[in-house]
Amino acid sequence: MKSRKALLFWCSLLGLIVFLTVFSNMLAPFSPNEMNMDDVYSAPSSDHWLGTDHLGRDVLSRLLEGGKVTLAVASGSVILSLIIGIVYGGISGYFGGLTDTVMMRLLEALITIPALIIILSFQAIIQGGMWGMTLLIGLTGWLVTARIVRSEFIRLKEEEFVKMANMFGTPVWKILWGHLLQNSIPAIFVVTLFNFAGAIFMEVSLSFLGIGIPPAIPSWGNMLYYAQNDILIGAWWIALFPGIMIFLTILSINFIGEAWKNPKRRRVND
Amino acid sequence: MISKWVGKRMVMGIVVLFIVSFLSFFIMQAAPGDPAAAFYGGNAQTLTAAEKERITRAYALDRPVAQQYIAWLGETVKGNLGTSSKEGRPVSEIIMERLPNTLLLFSVTMFFIIIGSIWLGTVAGMREGSIWDKGLSTFSIATSSIPAFWLGILFIYFFAVSLGILPSSGSGDVEGNGGVIDKISHLIMPASVLIVTHVGIYARFLQESIKIENSQYYVKVARANGVTESSIRKGVVRNASIPYLNYIAMTIPSFFGGSIIVESLFAWSGIGQLTVKAVTTKDFPLLMGSIMVTGILVVITLFIVDLIMYAMDPKMRKGGAR
Numbered sequence: 001m002k003s004r005k006a007l008l009f010w011c012s013l014l015g016l017i018v019f020l021t022v023f024s025n026m027l028a029p030f031s032p033n034e035m036n037m038d039d040v041y042s043a044p045s046s047d048h049w050l051g052t053d054h055l056g057r058d059v060l061s062r063l064l065e066g067g068k069v070t071l072a073v074a075s076g077s078v079i080l081s082l083i084i085g086i087v088y089g090g091i092s093g094y095f096g097g098l099t100d101t102v103m104m105r106l107l108e109a110l111i112t113i114p115a116l117i118i119i120l121s122f123q124a125i126i127q128g129g130m131w132g133m134t135l136l137i138g139l140t141g142w143l144v145t146a147r148i149v150r151s152e153f154i155r156l157k158e159e160e161f162v163k164m165a166n167m168f169g170t171p172v173w174k175i176l177w178g179h180l181l182q183n184s185i186p187a188i189f190v191v192t193l194f195n196f197a198g199a200i201f202m203e204v205s206l207s208f209l210g211i212g213i214p215p216a217i218p219s220w221g222n223m224l225y226y227a228q229n230d231i232l233i234g235a236w237w238i239a240l241f242p243g244i245m246i247f248l249t250i251l252s253i254n255f256i257g258e259a260w261k262n263p264k265r266r267r268v269n270d
Numbered sequence: 271m272i273s274k275w276v277g278k279r280m281v282m283g284i285v286v287l288f289i290v291s292f293l294s295f296f297i298m299q300a301a302p303g304d305p306a307a308a309f310y311g312g313n314a315q316t317l318t319a320a321e322k323e324r325i326t327r328a329y330a331l332d333r334p335v336a337q338q339y340i341a342w343l344g345e346t347v348k349g350n351l352g353t354s355s356k357e358g359r360p361v362s363e364i365i366m367e368r369l370p371n372t373l374l375l376f377s378v379t380m381f382f383i384i385i386g387s388i389w390l391g392t393v394a395g396m397r398e399g400s401i402w403d404k405g406l407s408t409f410s411i412a413t414s415s416i417p418a419f420w421l422g423i424l425f426i427y428f429f430a431v432s433l434g435i436l437p438s439s440g441s442g443d444v445e446g447n448g449g450v451i452d453k454i455s456h457l458i459m460p461a462s463v464l465i466v467t468h469v470g471i472y473a474r475f476l477q478e479s480i481k482i483e484n485s486q487y488y489v490k491v492a493r494a495n496g497v498t499e500s501s502i503r504k505g506v507v508r509n510a511s512i513p514y515l516n517y518i519a520m521t522i523p524s525f526f527g528g529s530i531i532v533e534s535l536f537a538w539s540g541i542g543q544l545t546v547k548a549v550t551t552k553d554f555p556l557l558m559g560s561i562m563v564t565g566i567l568v569v570i571t572l573f574i575v576d577l578i579m580y581a582m583d584p585k586m587r588k589g590g591a592r
Contacts, residue, residue: 109286111520112572113293116527117545117564121293124549124557125300201417205531208419209546224420228535231427232438239427243420251415258411 007259014252017245021067028061032218041235051237053223054230063241066218071249073134073213074199080138081199082192085145086181092146093153094176104150107143115140116205123211130213137202141195148191152184186260193257197250204246220246272580272587279576283569290565291346294558295339301554346562352555361559365541369563371441372540375529376567378457379464384518386465387472391514392507394473395480406477410470418467418528422535425459439537460536464529475517479510512583519575523568541567 020027029049036056044051050059092103119136126132156162162179206212207221208228215222220242227239351361394406430438442456483489483506492502530542537543541560548557580587 105282105285109282109289112286112523112568113290113565114523114527114530114568116524116530117561118293120530120545120549121297121557121561124552124554125297197415204417205419205527208417209531209534209550211546211549224417224423228423228426231423232431234427234431236427239420239423243417243423246417246420247415250417251412254411254415258407 003259007256010252010255010259013248014256017067017249017252018071021064021071024061024064024068028058028064030058030061032061032065033057033216034061041230041233043235044237050241051235053235053238054226059223059238059241062218062223063220063245066220066223066242067245067249069130069213069217069219070200070203070221070246073130073137073203073219074196076131076134077136077138077141077199077202078192078196080135081140081142081145081195082188084139085142086149086188088142089146089149090153090176090181093150094157094180096154096157100150107146111143115202119202119206120211123206130217133203133206133212137199141199141202145188145191145195148187149184152187153180156180156183190257190260193253193260197253197257200246200250200253275580279573283573286569287562287565290562291343292339294346294561295342297554297558297561298342299335301552351559351562354553354556356551356553356556361555364544364556365559365563368539368541368544371538372529372533372542372567375457375460375464375533375538375540376526379461379468379529382461382465383469383472386469387476388507388511390469390473391476391480392503395477395484395510396503396506398481398484403477406470406474410474413467413470416467418463419531419535421467422459422463422532425463426536429459441537441539456536456538460532460538463532464525467528468525472514472518472521476510476514479513480506483510508582512579515575515579515582519572519579522571522575526564526568 024032034057036052039048039052039056040054042048042052042056048058048060050063052058053062088103088107092100092107118140122136123133156179162175165175165179203212203219204221204224207219208224210225213219213222215225223242224239227235227242230238349362351365353359354361354364357364390406394400394402397403426438429436436459437456438459440456442453489502489506492505526542529540530545532538533540533542534546541563545557545560545564547553548560
């Protein structure tokens with residue numbers, strides 16, 4: 001019962017964050033890019049609840065707008081990696097044999113290369129905008145999903161109802177879709193949640209390094225990029241609030257994921 | 271038996287390095303300008319015609335891409351990583367200057383993470399249902415949700431700006447004025463940021479596998495036979511540490527990713543900061559070199575973890591599947 005309540009709490013917290021960022025246009029007290037050179041680095045006050053940054057922009061407004069960008073990039077990339085992961089893992093798991101061995105060896109090799117390195121090197125050449133980033137994070141984030149889908153397919157393939165369906169001559173696509181994929185949904189859901197947290201981390205890290213989202217667009221990572229200089233002159237509010245938002249978002253996702261995890265399926269990473 | 275196993279691991283490592291080298295080579299191809307210019311960057315204009323000829327021949331630039339790749343790989347294996355287009359020095363020289371710092375940061379953080387997580391994980395795992403047990407689960411989820419670099423910014427604010435007791439950036443110099451103390455004071459913040467954000471999640475993994483091991487039949491029998499608690503713990507921890515090591519191996523790549531960001535934040539002059547610098551200044555030869563070196567570091571680390579696992583797991587020594 002206690003964990004039920006906790007789950008509800010984390011879901012509503014995440015819902016609140018999503019709500020605040022999606023409706024940032026209406027909720028933000030200022031325009032996120034509105035500059036006011038007379039009012040730079042002002043500490044939180046009744047006028048600017050969370051203070052202003054080095055160009056006199058309202059931190060609260062940028063926080064809400066930036067959240068929209070960060071969450072949009074994360075969602076887009078998660079959907080992309082979900083699709084790739086299901087297709088790759090599905091093929092590997094369903095066909096088995098040599099195909100499976102080769103595909104899994106390749107996956108094992110790819111998983112050893114830090115995703116950040118791959119994204120960094122591509123960013124150096126294409127220097128993409130927001131959607132370029134989404135694409136890159138999505139293209140590097142499907143490996144664990146593929147692994148989970150594969151192991152689910154292998155497990156389900158041996159179940160009696162699938163064998164039965166095969167015997168009755170059910171079309172292959174129906175088995176793949178109706179029997180294998182739909183029964184893997186709980187496992188896929190959990191890994192996708194954790195993937196979402198990972199994608200937020202990735203966007204934030206890259207923008208923080210100054211090679212992610214273009215600086216003109218506010219995002220939580222971009223705000224922290226400027227914050228590392230602002231902190232040296234004591235403007236703590238610019239760094240504190242985006243970080244708290246990232247922390248709360250990832251924290252609620254992690255707790256929701258933990259609660260959803262089947263106790264028997266102890267490790268999602270396997 | 272061991273030679274066969276080592277061989278298998280080596281092949282895997284070589285495959286990984288091949289993929290990394292494709293990535294590297296792709297960068298050279300995709301970089302603006304012709305590959306010779308990309309390789310020598312800003313110095314390309316100063317090259318004489320004869321030198322250009324020599325580069326073209328050495329890297330087979332007048333032949334198909336596949337042959338170019340082989341030629342480039344040959345040069346790379348020989349240790350010739352090209353010349354930095356911004357600094358005008360050989361890439362391998364720059365990397366060798368940076369490598370000790372990265373290794374220092376990595377080994378110090380990994381040492382404390384492993385010691386800390388084994389201690390926390392054992393205490394929490396052996397007392398199921400206690401405050402330690404529940405507390406660690408929450409602690410690990412909470413700490414792993416903190417972006418390491420954000421924690422770093424807060425640390426800089428508290429320890430460097432407000433209190434002024436630790437330097438906010440740089441990596442210190444043993445031969446400089448401060449000596450070893452200077453190096454350590456520069457190391458404290460980046461290392462502790464990495465330790466705090468990682469120790470919980472590793473401890474939790476060990477805790478869970480200890481709990482599973484603890485409920486096994488053989489442990490129950492040992493308890494019933496009056497085997498002392500300390501030797502039960504020894505056995506349980508030993509057996510639980512194999513999945514734990516496997517988990518470490520699995521997360522090493524993302525750990526390297528995380529340390530890239532922390533290195534940049536604290537201007538710790540290691541490979542990670544070098545990589546980011548190469549990206550922002552579009553220094554492609556340097557970028558290629560640092561990617562290759564990071565790949566090699568990951569492969570070597572994984573190999574060491576695998577060797578430890580092999581030494582600890584009798585099932586693997588007898589040739590069982592992992």
